[in-house]
Amino acid sequence: MNEKLVIQIQAYLDGELSVEARLQLLARLEKDPEARELCDSLKAEQSLLKGVGESGHELPVAHSYFWKAISDEIQPHPTSSNQAMHKQTTVAFQRWSAWLVPGGVIACIALVMFQKGVFDDVLDGIESTGKKAARIAPSFHEIDSQQQNAGFISFRSESEGVSVVWISNY
């Protein structure tokens, strides 16, 4: 018996042959007693193996799988009221942020301008407007003399807005 015939018999028992090949093999088995004997013995072994069966084997399961199931149970399920509340908070935050962001930028610019002294002239202008008579007198001038025999008098006329340094030579 050749190897090809054995393979064909095995394929027949496993149900892998086509209809035509199966018919050809059955015709051959009727004529060839040796091949029929092999086929019968293999069929008997197959039936025996089917009766034995395989024992079940479980794969190890990771702990994270159980933890995920627990955490899913613990966490509150989103309800409609919770969703509405969350939406309201988000909308309120967006509304505030629409004002806060430009306000923060303006505050930063104002801080920079204040540091650079840009506001000083503006503030002085506001102070002096319409209050010339009541404004604070400027800090008095400092005088350095290079001559030994020289003196000076300094005074200010608030009504005329005139500061005077009078140099006198002795």
Place this chain on the structure above:
Amino acid sequence: MKASNSSEPKCSPVLKILGLALMVFWFAAPVLQAAETLELSARLVWGTNRDKSGDDELKAMTPKLKSKFVNIFKWKEYYEISKKTFQFPKHEGKQVRMSKKCEIIMKLLDKDTLQVQVIGEDQLQRTVKHPLKPILNDGDLFVVGGDDKDSYGDAWFLVITHPDLGKEPKKEK
């Protein structure tokens, strides 16, 4: 699978532009400040009780300034010997000759302190410091004066003002 990283800071384009503008302003402000110029006016005035004596170069003081001087000083007449209006960068000084004998050096010591050095006959006579803001913002007059050595009883005045101060109003037709 692509992992999403939610911890990355997100910045909107508007914020980026504003931040950039802020940085530009921050660095440009000192440069712009340094480039600012200061404009002042200086007058050399002669005060006397005598009448104007044929000297055509002498120009009478404007009525507005004269009224201030008359209220403060004892002299009746005030004549402008010279008037100079000048500009100078705030971080630099300016030397101006007012007459043959008188010269001044003006300098801004800080943001609001004007230093005036009075030079008479090529000698430094006085260094005077005065706040700048009253001159520029309030129209104040800063006057350095003294007795006239050459003419007994008379006086000289150096008047530092805002350039627009003391201008005569245009006569209406």
